[in-house]
Amino acid sequence: MGDGMRAVAVLAMAVLAGSAARAEEKLKVGFVYVGPVGDFGYSYQHDQGRQFLQKQLGDKVETTFLENVAENDSQRAFEQLARSGHKLIFGTSFGFMDPMLKVAKQFPKVDFEHATGYKQAPNLATYSARFYEGRYIMGEIAAKISKTHTVGYIASFPIPEVVSGIDAFMLGAQSIDPNFKVKIVWVNTWFDPGKEADAAKALIAQGVDVIAQHTDSAAPLQEAEKAGIHGFGQSSDMAKFAPKAILTSLEDNWGPYYVGEVKAVQDGTWKSHDTWGGLAAGMVVMGPYENMPADVKAMAEKTEADIKSGAVKVFAGPISKQDGTVAVKAGEVMPDKEILGLNWYVKGVDDKVPQ
Amino acid sequence: MRIELQPRLNPPRWLGFAAPVAAVAVALLIGGVIVANLGKSPLDAFLVYFVDPLTQDWSLEALAVKASPLVLIATGLCFCFRANLWNIGAEGQFVAGGACGGALALATHGADHAGPLGGSWILPAMLLLGILGGAAYALIPAVLRVALGVNEILSSLMLVYVAGLGLDYLVRGPWRDPAGFNFPVSVNFDPDATLPTLIDGASLHAGVLVTLLVVVGAALVFSRTMFGYEIRCVGAAPRAARFAGFDEKRLTLLVFALSGGLAGLAGVMEVSGQIGQLQPSISPGYGFTAIIVAYLGRLQPMGVLVAGLVLALTYVGGEGAQIALKLPLDVTKAFQGILLVCVLGADVVTRYRVRIVGRVMA
Numbered sequence: 001m002g003d004g005m006r007a008v009a010v011l012a013m014a015v016l017a018g019s020a021a022r023a024e025e026k027l028k029v030g031f032v033y034v035g036p037v038g039d040f041g042y043s044y045q046h047d048q049g050r051q052f053l054q055k056q057l058g059d060k061v062e063t064t065f066l067e068n069v070a071e072n073d074s075q076r077a078f079e080q081l082a083r084s085g086h087k088l089i090f091g092t093s094f095g096f097m098d099p100m101l102k103v104a105k106q107f108p109k110v111d112f113e114h115a116t117g118y119k120q121a122p123n124l125a126t127y128s129a130r131f132y133e134g135r136y137i138m139g140e141i142a143a144k145i146s147k148t149h150t151v152g153y154i155a156s157f158p159i160p161e162v163v164s165g166i167d168a169f170m171l172g173a174q175s176i177d178p179n180f181k182v183k184i185v186w187v188n189t190w191f192d193p194g195k196e197a198d199a200a201k202a203l204i205a206q207g208v209d210v211i212a213q214h215t216d217s218a219a220p221l222q223e224a225e226k227a228g229i230h231g232f233g234q235s236s237d238m239a240k241f242a243p244k245a246i247l248t249s250l251e252d253n254w255g256p257y258y259v260g261e262v263k264a265v266q267d268g269t270w271k272s273h274d275t276w277g278g279l280a281a282g283m284v285v286m287g288p289y290e291n292m293p294a295d296v297k298a299m300a301e302k303t304e305a306d307i308k309s310g311a312v313k314v315f316a317g318p319i320s321k322q323d324g325t326v327a328v329k330a331g332e333v334m335p336d337k338e339i340l341g342l343n344w345y346v347k348g349v350d351d352k353v354p355q
Numbered sequence: 356m357r358i359e360l361q362p363r364l365n366p367p368r369w370l371g372f373a374a375p376v377a378a379v380a381v382a383l384l385i386g387g388v389i390v391a392n393l394g395k396s397p398l399d400a401f402l403v404y405f406v407d408p409l410t411q412d413w414s415l416e417a418l419a420v421k422a423s424p425l426v427l428i429a430t431g432l433c434f435c436f437r438a439n440l441w442n443i444g445a446e447g448q449f450v451a452g453g454a455c456g457g458a459l460a461l462a463t464h465g466a467d468h469a470g471p472l473g474g475s476w477i478l479p480a481m482l483l484l485g486i487l488g489g490a491a492y493a494l495i496p497a498v499l500r501v502a503l504g505v506n507e508i509l510s511s512l513m514l515v516y517v518a519g520l521g522l523d524y525l526v527r528g529p530w531r532d533p534a535g536f537n538f539p540v541s542v543n544f545d546p547d548a549t550l551p552t553l554i555d556g557a558s559l560h561a562g563v564l565v566t567l568l569v570v571v572g573a574a575l576v577f578s579r580t581m582f583g584y585e586i587r588c589v590g591a592a593p594r595a596a597r598f599a600g601f602d603e604k605r606l607t608l609l610v611f612a613l614s615g616g617l618a619g620l621a622g623v624m625e626v627s628g629q630i631g632q633l634q635p636s637i638s639p640g641y642g643f644t645a646i647i648v649a650y651l652g653r654l655q656p657m658g659v660l661v662a663g664l665v666l667a668l669t670y671v672g673g674e675g676a677q678i679a680l681k682l683p684l685d686v687t688k689a690f691q692g693i694l695l696v697c698v699l700g701a702d703v704v705t706r707y708r709v710r711i712v713g714r715v716m717a
Contacts, residue, residue, distance in 0.1 A: 070639035341536040
């Protein structure tokens with residue numbers, strides 16, 4: 001009996017020791033999402049990045065995620081992850097900025113990365129993607145496709161990322177059709193299929209025949225499909241939701257970035273930084289160009305290549321504000337700092353930025 | 356055959372204690388079956404969900420910080436609900452309080468505070484403004500009801516959205532941090548406008564103590580004062596209250612002001628102690644969750660305290676379950692719902708005798 005007990009104890013210790021050794025090699029990586037992973041939009045795409053990371057690095061990482069975390073109640077989520085042994089923690093929404101800054105100070109040995117924010121610390125890096133580059137291409141496509149010369153634009157919140165998206169879209173459209181019009185509906189949410197669908201219906205009733213969206217659900221695209229008009233996918237390839245309506249999707253591609261950051265932590269080379277990559281870096285990817293004539297597709301592909309090579313800069317002058325004042329002179333390019341804080345529309349947008 | 360509920364005239368005392376315990380046991384059983392079906396160990400889930408948060412310093416702090424606004428608001432709601440008045444707008448009063456107190460923090464931001472007081476007056480003044488803001492906001496539906504007979508359920512609920520959009524406007528416009536890349540957030544509050552923490556480097560802020568004091572105070576008001584009796588009387592027997600000479604209109608205004616004031620206090624403490632700045636949204640729905648807390652606590656301040664802690668436990672434990680067991684969020688949310696349904700069901704069994712009545716032949 002005694003021997004049996006000892007055998008069990010030894011076995012248990014061996015198992016424990018084994019799992020401890022494995023746990024040491026494994027880097028625990030945490031993710032905090034503002035939306036549900038099932039939104040098929042922004043949070044879904046970050047989670048695709050997490051799954052890519054898990055697949056690439058296999059048993060070298062253990063990933064954990066918390067979804068649907070309210071921004072004004074998020075500090076505890078980061079603290080729980082840091083306390084439970086996670087050494088690299090990604091927060092993917094702007095509103096996590098100050099909570100992450102607080103928790104980063106509290107846990108100097110844990111590295112944090114915040115998407116779309118602007119506050120850094122020695123163990124808090126920021127990263128984002130130049131989505132506006134893709135929106136420029138979408139604007140060009142819309143101007144070629146639309147028969148009513150008007151796009152309906154469903155926007156979430158009037159923050160710089162969204163405003164610069166509208167501006168880039170219109171700059172792209174105006175490069176094809178200087179009199180192109182945009183109707184904007186602010187839905188004040190990132191993800192609410194009901195509200196987004198209502199906004200799409202209202203815009204369709206006003207006669208738009210292309211819908212663009214800066215919200216995360218596939219609902220606007222599905223409304224476009226029902227109405228027999230066109231639309232663009234957001235964050236992931238949404239072709240399966242609207243095979244006839246979809247023109248292309250603006251896809252977020254976080255996987256390779258996450259793999260790189262995790263490897264840096266494992267090598268001990270991770271440093272705080274501010275990364276802002278676009279099409280060239282592969283952080284923004286255009287979905288397949290569909291449901292459009294061959295010449296439009298060729299144009300889109302050329303613009304995509306030109307943006308990647310740097311031959312086309314989206315915010316290159318001359319750019320005028322709505323009231324006609326020159327914002328960027330010919331031959332100049334808007335500095336990143338200004339794009340990051342953009343809160344005015346370019347000339348030709350017949351609307352006001354909500355204040 | 357049908358099921359009949361007969362009110363128990365004298366519910367046995369033991370049932371009052373046994374029913375909630377049985378309810379939790381049933382909820383655990385259902386939760387355990389769900390977890391087992393997902394291929395995880397129900398015992399692990401139980402430990403992570405209910406035991407871990409209660410055994411570590413930091414998670415106990417997190418519990419207290421999360422429960423504090425819920426308990427404070429729910430204690431205020433007890434005043435209204437006991438008087439049979441339906442203040443559904445605590446969420447709006449929370450926002451109004453946070454905005455009024457926060458306004459002072461923004462107005463004094465970066466200023467030099469000369470004089471003997473220095474900046475020490477700012478925080479107390481903020482708390483006071485928070486109370487006044489919440490109370491004033493709650494008085495709108497109260498006055499409308501007293502003066503015009505407007506249904507307070509609808510008016511207080513609709514005012515929630517008005518408050519939310521009002522704060523949204525302020526933070527996007529006049530209160531926006533000029534150095535914030537146009538993002539809709541205010542500057543960070545100065546140390547003078549921030550609630551101190553009780554332990555250095557911890558998240559436990561002084562607001563938790565304020566909440567405890569309020570709970571004890573409210574319990575005394577209900578059990579020991581004429582005012583407490585008046586509230587109960589107006590709620591339970593309005594006709595008798597009128598014969599006794601209680602002024603129903605005055606009472607309506609008072610309980611609304613009290614409950615709004617406490618919601619406002621919770622709002623300003625959340626802004627000052629937790630968030631540290633003003634944002635378009637400062638509450639993950641505390642004002643609505645507090646309605647559940649008030650009822651789970653059977654409209655008793657001490658009961659509310661326990662209910663608030665239990666609900667906070669389901670949040671903190673739910674996150675722990677997502678991290679440690681990789682349980683989906685939906686399961687932890689579903690479990691919250693199951694727990695509430697079981698507890699409310701047990702409440703019915705306590706107050707009523709359930710009888711199955713056979714069809715009687717005519």
